[in-house]
Amino acid sequence: MLKLSIGQFSSAGEKPENQDSYGFRLPAGDLLTFKGAAVALADGISTSSVSHIASQVSVKQFLEDYFCTSDTWSVPKAAEQVIKAVNRWLLGQTHNSQFAGEPDKGYVCTFSALIFKHDLVHSFHLGDARIYRLRGRVLEQLTHEHREYVNSQQHYLANALGVHHDVKIDVSSRRTAQGDCFILMTDGVYEHVDDGAICQIVHGNRDAPELAAQMLVETAFGNGSTDNLTAQVVWVNDVPLQQTLQIITGIDELPIPPVLEVGNKIDQFDVLRVLHSSARSHVYLVKDTISNKQVVVKAPSIEMAGQEAHLDAFRMEEWIARRVKSRYVVGAPEQRFAKTAFYSVTNYVAGKSLAQWLEDNPQPDLDTVRLIIEQVARALMALHRKDVLHRDLRPENVMINEHSAVTLIDLGAASVAGINEFIDSEDVVPGTAIYAAPEYFLGQAGSEYSDQFSLAVMTYYMLSGRYPYGIDVAKCRSVTAQRKLKYASVLDADRSIPFWLDHTLKRALQPNPVKRYNVLSEFIHELHHPNPAFLRRERPPLVKRNPVAFWQGVSAVLLCLVLFLLFEKFQ
Incomplete structure (x- = not known):
């Protein structure tokens, strides 16, 4: 468990008012794990009479709002969203005050923060405060001042x-260690x-960080500081x-249930139908006998009991489904009772797979393809807003009902940024190879561009x-090999597809994600809507759009020519 000792102290010094603000939050339990x-x-800046309000609000809101962000978000994403x-x-x-147009008199303050999560520490910095790390006897400055100097004596923020x-x-992340x-x-x-005094004061009060912070302030004041003074000292004790997904998701090592049949019961669930069964x-x-609703129970086969990666997919699926709220993504009911066996529960989605x-x-x-793909895209965007990548997009994982409403299912291969910060992911290609983005085959972690590639492959396949x-x-397991990939046009003589759509798909299917x-x-x-740049390009010739049809046409013309020459010869 992460253990910290935190001390802080502040003084107005010679000034009549202290415009500094400071604070910390050291939660327990799941909040400490996830956030x-x-x-x-x-x-606050000295030229403003209201900057003390700015500094107080900034610290207070940051410490409150950061801990209200999604568990799925990475620390940098969550903190930056709150700061912005x-x-x-x-x-x-x-803008709404008498200081409109005069930012140096308005609600302005510097801001610096540290977030400790697992064995990482993330820093966020604006202004001219400083953050140091003391490791052993080595003091390292982690931030730089955002100052513009008029001359050697004058500067401004x-x-x-x-x-x-x-x-x-300024955002940075680094590993931290005990001590x-x-x-x-x-x-x-x-x-x-000076640096030597900082080291001496902090090390000399190892077990009293509050006293160390106070001594730093008092030493600075004694050395002639005329400004407000604030110091915070944080020791990493452990x-x-x-971490493992078993700990993170709260799913203990439970026995894998036997194969169930219609009429069997597992916990509060009555089995109505077997939807799928494989090795x-x-x-x-x-049927949930408590809520009286139909849901889906998914359990690993007994043969997979020793496959931790496979079991992790079950742990993740329900955990993510409970946190992503979208009509286009499968959800999960709240778990009200402890499970007695290893399985996941998600909402039941009526219909058939897109496959x-x-x-x-x-x-x-x-038009139908567009309708379906747009809904799948909305599902992906809902996941991406939560810092989640699906990573296994294919027709088998998309459900469609009689009204053409689409729901994205199977979140077992999904990647969650907030969990990746303390879970080592395996270096394997996620999902199904034929739909997987090229960067996965280079050992890269993937991004939202990777889900875009998979969506474009599915669009191409449907057309x-x-x-x-x-x-x-x-x-293709190298960048050089991927550069040699040749895109085959989606255009077909048997399908009415606008030529500009081919350019749209080709861009989304670029081997290089940034393209x-x-x-x-x-x-x-x-x-x-056709991109004007695509419209300016010529429709590709038939030999590129449909080589088979082109050569069949050429053969037909040659046959007619031969028959004509034979006819002329025997006339």
Whole structure:
């Protein structure tokens, strides 16, 4: 378990008012596991009469709102979202006050924070406070001051909260270890205490961080500081061992249930129907006798009992489904009672898989394909907003009902940024190779661009019954090999597909992720509306669109020519 000792002290010094603000939050239980512990420091600027409000609000809201963000978000994403929200509030306060147009008199403050999660420490910094790390006897400054110097004696803040709409935050992450000490100080302290004194004071009060913070402030004041003074000292007493999904999701080592049949019961669930059964898993439609609702129970097969990666997929699926709220993504009911066996529970989604639907509708029209793909994209965007990648997008994992409403299922291969920070992921290609993005075959972790690639492959397949690179993507295990991949046009003489749509798909299917669309919504937009740049390009010749049809045509012309010559000869 992560264990910290935190001390802090602040003084107005010679000034009549203390414009500094500071605080920390060291939670327990799941909140410490998923969100970590936070320490924050803000310093109001001397030219403003309201900057003390800015610093107080910044620290208070950061320490409150950060811990309300999603468990699935990474620390940097969660913290940056909160800081940007605070920045917008400060800008709004200045805009609506008598200080509009005079940011140096408005709601402005510096801001620095540390978040400790598992064995990582993340820093967030704007302004001219400082964060140090003391490891052994080595003191390292982790931040730099955002100052612009007029001359050697005069400077002004170039970056702080409440100054710019597009706030720039210095963000860094690093491993921490037992015995590390982190020190946050305003300029009123560090400008009047040298590195040697900092080390001596902090080490000399190893078991009393509160006293160490006070001594840093008092030393700076005694050395002539005329500013407000604030110091915070954080000792890392212990870092947790490697976490497992068993610990994270709260699913203990339970026995794998036997194969169930209609009429059997597992906990409060009555088995109504066997939906799927294989050597890897068994899926049942069940009735929850407590809520009287139909849900789905999925259990691993007994043969997979020793496959931790396979079991982790079960642990993750229900955990994610309970946290992503979208009509396009399968959900999960709240767990009210402890399970007696190892299985996952998700909501029941009526309908058939898209794979089965395509067998029944082998050549769907373009508008229908667009309708389905747009809904799948909305499901992916809902996951991405939670910092989750699906990583196994394929027709078998998409359900469609009689009204053409789509639901994305099977979250077992999903990657969660907030969990990846303390779970070592295996270096394997996730999902199904024919739909997997090329970067996975290079050993990369993947991104939202990777889900975009898989969505584009599925779009291509629905329109053509083929794959854009055949099976070649899985064979390319180097960047050089991937550069040689040849995209096959989706255009077909037997299907009415606009030529510009081929360019849309080709961009989303670029082997290099950075050459794809910046966001999924842009890809979806261009599935409906031709990009002017694509319209300016000529329609590709038949030999590229359909080589078979081209050579059949050539052969037919040659046959006619031969017959004509024979006819002329025997006339």
